[in-house]
Every structure is written in C-alpha cells, then in structure tokens.
Amino acid sequence: MEARQLSLLYGSKVAVKSVSLTLPEHQVTALIGPSGCGKSTFLRSLNRMNDLIPGANHQGTVLLDGTSIHDRNVDVVDLRRRVGMVFQKSNPFPKSMFENVAYGLRVGGMKDKAELAARVEKSLRGAALWDEVKDRLNDSALSLSGGQQQRLCIARALAVEPEVLLMDEPASALDPIATAKIEELIHELKERYTIAIVTHNMQQAARVSDRTAFFYMGELVECGPTEQIFTNPREKRTEDYVTGKFG
Secondary structure, eight states: OEEEEEEEEETTEEEEEEEEEEOOTTOEEEEEOSTTSSHHHHHHHTTTGGGGSTTEEEEEEEEETTEETTSTTOOHHHHHHHEEEEOSSOOOOSSBHHHHHHHHHHHTTOOOHHHHHHHHHHHHHHTTOHHHHTTOTTSBGGGSOHHHHHHHHHHHHHHTOOSEEEEESTTTTSOHHHHHHHHHHHHHHTTTSEEEEEOSOHHHHHHHOSEEEEEETTEEEEEEEHHHHHHSOSSHHHHHHHTTSOO
C-alpha cells in the first residue's frame, strides 16, 4: 500500500501535507510524532475513514495493489474489508463474543453455520484469544477485560481476511500485561498482514515495528528502518523527538 503526495484538509485547515509513504508487505510500519501532528488522520485516510467527517477532503493518491482507493469504481465497504482498522478504544458491539467476530462475515453474506463457526474460531486463534473464551462464546463481549476486548476487536477485523491492518494506538488504554500480549500478537500477525500502527510510545514503536515514520505538524519528516530512526536519524527534528527533547 502506498500514499503519493497525500494531503488531507478539514475545510481550509491542512491536517496532512503532501505525504508520500509506502507500507511494505508483511512489515509493521510505526507512525510516531507529537499529538496533533497528523499521524492518525493519515492512518484513517488509508481506508477512507475520513470520508465520514464533514468538510474533509483529500489531494494526492493512495494505492492498494496499484489501484487508487478513490477510484470511482472502488466499493468503500469492500475497501474497509481489505484494509481493516483497530481503534484506540476497544469498541466491541453489545452482542455475544461469537456475534462480534461473525458480524462482518454475516454482512458479507456468509450464512453457513459450520463455515461461520470455523471462521470465528480461526479469527479468535489469530488474535490469541481462543483458549480464553472458547467455552463462553455466547457470553456478552462486554464481559471481557479491556485487553481481551481489544483482542476481540482484532479478531473481528481479521475475520473478513483483510490484506492490511491499521492500528490506532491499540494498546494505549491497556495495562502493561495486556499491552505485551497485543505487541506479541502484532509480531505474529505481520507474517500474514501488512500493518501500520500509530503509537505515542517510543519503546513500543522500537519493539514492534520494522520501519518508523516520524510526523511533525502534518508533514512526514523522515521514514526508515526503525533501528536507524532511533539510533541514527538523518533529521535533527527526528533526533530531538526520539531523544525526548520535545513532544
């Protein structure tokens, strides 16, 4: 997936300015930068979530498998199936755990009970949650802990078999143990998916990502291998941010 000269505006306010960034296949790309620097806005542009915001518009191109996601022939519902999203605050539906994971499959027309059950199990295993919930799938998803709810939301995103997984600070509301489980999961998931993660946590970015992109005031300042960004960045602003001099 690739953005080329992508700008995002809310009315006349420029939130993201001429960003060109590639998300390499089967790698984790971390987006870092101070609050309000455009990283979450950029992330949401990759599956057109910003379309839902009044007054939002874009300039430039976002390509998925070489096709513009803004092409008039692109079905936005299908795009969001192919480019899944996990939000900062876990947002399970007030339904059973099973129905949360099966939701997207049912919307997509899957009716066969055995097929649904198999896909739900596969998705929960993919989100490292199956062993914890397999005996109570009909219980409310809201009965789960915060960390489990977030993994359920990841399972829900995985169920429709996306190609790209976008994560907007998926562990920021979680305790250290739940955070470690999410980070471990991200390592496993990149074998099957292309992942972009927004994080405020420098240590987390260093632990989970292959590449890191530093955003500042709506611009992409620098992107490169994570180790290089944290130990030998090219830009002074990047160095100042990762060493804690501002932000």
